[in-house]
Amino acid sequence: MENRPLEYDYTVAKMFMLTTIALGIVGMLIGVILAFELAFPGINTILGSGLAEFTNFSRLRPLHTDSVIFGFTVSGIFATWYYVGQRVLKVSMAESSLLMFLGKLQFWLYVITVAAVVVSLLAGETTSKEYAEFEWPIDIAIVVVWVLFGVNMFGLIGLRREKSLYISVWYYIATFLGIAMLYLFNNMEVPTWLATSAAGETHIGDWFHSVSMYAGTNDALVQWWYGHNAVAFGFTVPIVAMIYYFLPKESGQAIYSYKLSLLSFWGLMFVYLWAGGHHLLYSTVPDWVQTMGSIFSVVLILPSWGSAINMLLTMKGEWQQVAASPLIKFMVLGSTFYMFSTLEGPIQAIKSVNAIAHFTDWIVGHVHDGVLGWVGFMIMAALYHMAPRVFKREIYSKSLMASQFWIQTLGVVLYFTSMWIAGITQGMMWRAHDEFGNLAYSFIDTVTVLHPYYAIRGVGGLLYLTGFLMFAYNIYKTMTAGKRLDSEPANASPMGA
Amino acid sequence: MFSVEFQAYGYFAVTVFMTVALYAYIYHLYKNRKDADGHDYEEYSNMALHDGIEDTPVNSLPKDDKK
Numbered sequence: 001m002e003n004r005p006l007e008y009d010y011t012v013a014k015m016f017m018l019t020t021i022a023l024g025i026v027g028m029l030i031g032v033i034l035a036f037e038l039a040f041p042g043i044n045t046i047l048g049s050g051l052a053e054f055t056n057f058s059r060l061r062p063l064h065t066d067s068v069i070f071g072f073t074v075s076g077i078f079a080t081w082y083y084v085g086q087r088v089l090k091v092s093m094a095e096s097s098l099l100m101f102l103g104k105l106q107f108w109l110y111v112i113t114v115a116a117v118v119v120s121l122l123a124g125e126t127t128s129k130e131y132a133e134f135e136w137p138i139d140i141a142i143v144v145v146w147v148l149f150g151v152n153m154f155g156l157i158g159l160r161r162e163k164s165l166y167i168s169v170w171y172y173i174a175t176f177l178g179i180a181m182l183y184l185f186n187n188m189e190v191p192t193w194l195a196t197s198a199a200g201e202t203h204i205g206d207w208f209h210s211v212s213m214y215a216g217t218n219d220a221l222v223q224w225w226y227g228h229n230a231v232a233f234g235f236t237v238p239i240v241a242m243i244y245y246f247l248p249k250e251s252g253q254a255i256y257s258y259k260l261s262l263l264s265f266w267g268l269m270f271v272y273l274w275a276g277g278h279h280l281l282y283s284t285v286p287d288w289v290q291t292m293g294s295i296f297s298v299v300l301i302l303p304s305w306g307s308a309i310n311m312l313l314t315m316k317g318e319w320q321q322v323a324a325s326p327l328i329k330f331m332v333l334g335s336t337f338y339m340f341s342t343l344e345g346p347i348q349a350i351k352s353v354n355a356i357a358h359f360t361d362w363i364v365g366h367v368h369d370g371v372l373g374w375v376g377f378m379i380m381a382a383l384y385h386m387a388p389r390v391f392k393r394e395i396y397s398k399s400l401m402a403s404q405f406w407i408q409t410l411g412v413v414l415y416f417t418s419m420w421i422a423g424i425t426q427g428m429m430w431r432a433h434d435e436f437g438n439l440a441y442s443f444i445d446t447v448t449v450l451h452p453y454y455a456i457r458g459v460g461g462l463l464y465l466t467g468f469l470m471f472a473y474n475i476y477k478t479m480t481a482g483k484r485l486d487s488e489p490a491n492a493s494p495m496g497a
Numbered sequence: 498m499f500s501v502e503f504q505a506y507g508y509f510a511v512t513v514f515m516t517v518a519l520y521a522y523i524y525h526l527y528k529n530r531k532d533a534d535g536h537d538y539e540e541y542s543n544m545a546l547h548d549g550i551e552d553t554p555v556n557s558l559p560k561d562d563k564k
Contacts, residue, residue: 006550087548162554164536166544245545254542259526262538266522270515288505488549 008086009094010390012103016079017383017390019111021472023071024376028468030064032461039454054122062133063121068371069131069234070142071114076379077238078106078149081172083386084245085153088169089160099155106148113141127210129223131230132186136210139187146183150176167261171241174269178233186226188213217284221277228276235375237268239338240307242382247311247331250385251321252491256313260306267303271296278349281358290351297349304342311335326402327395327493330381333409337373341366356431361450362423369416372464377408380471387475388493393482396474398495404470411463414456422453 037043037057045052053059082103086092093100116138120126126133134142153176157165165173189210212219248255255261277285277293312335315321321328344366348357357363388395395401429449432440483496531537534556543555 008550087550088544090548090550090552090554092550161558162544163556163558164534164541164544166541168545248542248545249548252546254539254546258538258541263519263523263526266519270519 006092007094008083008092009100010083010386011100012093012107013079013082013386014390015104015107016075016082017386017475019107019114020072020075020079020379020383021475023067023075023114024379024468025465025472027064027067027072028461028465030060030067032458032465034060034064035454035458035461039451039458053124059122059124062126062130063118065131066117066121066133069230070117073234073238073375073379075110076242076382077172077175077234078110080238080242080245080379080382080386081149081153083382083390084168084241085156085172088162088166088245089156090162091156091159093156096155096159099152099159102148102155103152106145106152109141109148110145113138113145116141125208127189127212129186129212131227132183132223134187135208136187136189136191137208139183139189142183146176146180150180166245167255167258167265168241168245170265171237171244174265175233175238175241178229178237182226182229182233186222220280220283221285221289224279225273225276228279229273231370232268232272232275235371236272236304236338239334239375239378240268242378243311243331243335244307246378246382246385247328247335248314250325250327250331250381250491250493251315251318253314253318256310256316260310264303264306264310267306268300271300271303275300275349278354281349281351281354294349294351294354298346301342301346305339308335308339308342321492325492326398326405327381327384327495329402329405330377330384333405334374334377334381337369337377337412341370341374344369356427357423358427360423360426360430361419361453362427365416365419365423368419369412372408372412372415376464376468380468383475384471385493387478388482388485389488391479391482392485392488393478394485395493395495396477396482397497399497400470400474401495404467404474407470408464408467411460411465411467414460414463418453418456418460422450422457425449425453 033043034057037060044056047055082093093103117134120135120138121133125135127135153172157169189212191207191210193205193207193209214222244255244261247253274296275293277289278297279293281290281293283290312332315328315332322332347353348363348366384395384401387393426446429441429446430439434440483494485494526538536556540555547553
């Protein structure tokens, strides 16, 4: 055995950093194409009617949502876990060849699964459940990837030197358990070849095709229990895990109140699981489920704001850092967008507001101020913080990062403001009627009115994508041309001009 | 019918119980300030700030013979 000092091993973290960036570009690019397809429908057939099958909105939409959720975000979760996990547990991946092997196996299986998802969704093979479109063989592969993630997480915890688990680790564990439970129950499905005649043109009887085990209202209930908690355990819990580590570490400030972080954790766990019913207001599910969904959504403000305020107060007396560092800016604005989004969601879940908001673009705006402003900003900030430690080089360009921040912030603002106006206009127009109850507008009237807002949304998305490409370039240059560092920076990440 | 009513009462009771448990936990955290190991909760922030592999753990495992 060499007598080299023990170091953290970021091999697996680096691999997932790569997929975070690559799949982020894919997901956001498709998103921008979709936004312009809605504004200018001719783009649906831009490659000719022969290829329209592959370029139309409905074929591309699941690719956008799934590559952002399961590609960009999940890769970001894996990448940060393989970085943060080692550090707060004070154990190196290099200490266990088994964990290292399983980590790499998880990565390669993940890449194969992503390829299968892309091919099958482009080919139009889908179970038709939102955010759960994958056919059963892919579902099984995803479960295996997730189990490997769990084995690694608990393996690393088993080897730790630090007895107590840092708050981020609690959130990562909750992510693992939450997604495991949600994914298994919502994807209970019956392969159709067990029940139908041979496959025809529709592919209904194909070996890989399946239908949900639940039917009708039950299916809707399970679907939105899953759908909303995918937001909880994919877009909230692991991102909170990240900010609890990266903001204190980058700023050198202890968490404002560690106790508040603990009780926010349990509050979030207790409340979030019951809020999904708000997706089904005014539908055929029992009324008490709808009321419960509304009430728990409003209560959810407390634990969400508990974490977000805790992060903002961590910067107490240190606000000059926000002005000085674009990296801190990303995290502080991310935390602010988290507060904003977790106030907006409960407002939309109130029944009387939902009567206007349901099915409109306001909901789309809500999702995007959360995902672009909170999830996207936080994952990019995490990768920026990791880059100098992982590649042992200075971040390539501070000014590029600052420009990226402002371009993307403008993009997010254009996105959600246009969707607010579009959504509320839509909701009001759909409901408007004369004294006899005849509807005042036909559907196409709303489409005509919304056109400029759809165009603005496309521009907002394009700005965000531009910023993301700047991020990718900055990380690439950091890797290849950043100034080499002699020692690991303790707090503020070093940046070139 | 009976079972549906039972579910509703059960649901209400569980909600009340968990709310009380959560508030009791908050009270416990702020009153005791320290956990069972005698560490002030606020010390645990140092797990992120001093996270080098050679840094001293906030709360070492009793048999730390790995180094």
